[in-house]
Amino acid sequence: MPGRQHSREFKLEVVSQINSGQRTTAQLSREHALAPSLIHRWRKEVEARGVAAFTDGAATDRSAELRIAELERHCGQLSLENSILKKSLSTYRSTSGTK
Incomplete structure (x- = not known):
């Protein structure tokens, strides 16, 4: 009820x-x-x-969509930076002789 x-x-x-x-x-x-x-x-x-x-939340839905898009862009940027750092670390390890 x-x-x-x-x-x-x-x-x-x-x-x-x-x-x-x-x-x-x-x-x-x-x-x-x-x-x-x-x-x-x-x-x-x-x-x-x-x-x-x-x-009713129509304005909230739009702001939530914008926030999600912003977070997805940020996540993509972090993923790219993580990939670059991993490659740099593996290059550093192979040139310094420590594995």
């Missing part, structure tokens, strides 16, 4: 009341019959995503 659905505006309002010091997590939890862990999860979401918190 799924839980209640809360609007983005409601979640942001709850988090803003806590962040501004107007109310505590315990007060809002009692007032709206919410689990404190749920409110903490909402706060973490706002901390992590800021204005994009609780959106």
Whole structure:
């Protein structure tokens, strides 16, 4: 059985009341019959995503794609550097006589 659905505006309002010091997590939890862990999860979401918190994720998907592409380029660069270093090391070992 799924839980209640809360609007983005409601979640942001709850988090803003806590962040501004107007109310505590315990007060809002009692007032709206919410689990404190749920409110903490909402706060973490706002901390992590800021204005994009609780959106459908289309913008997040694009930024994730860009991040993945950046990491793949970096991984390729590291792989190339590793290959060069291995070749250099084998050349050094063969010329210095230590194997």
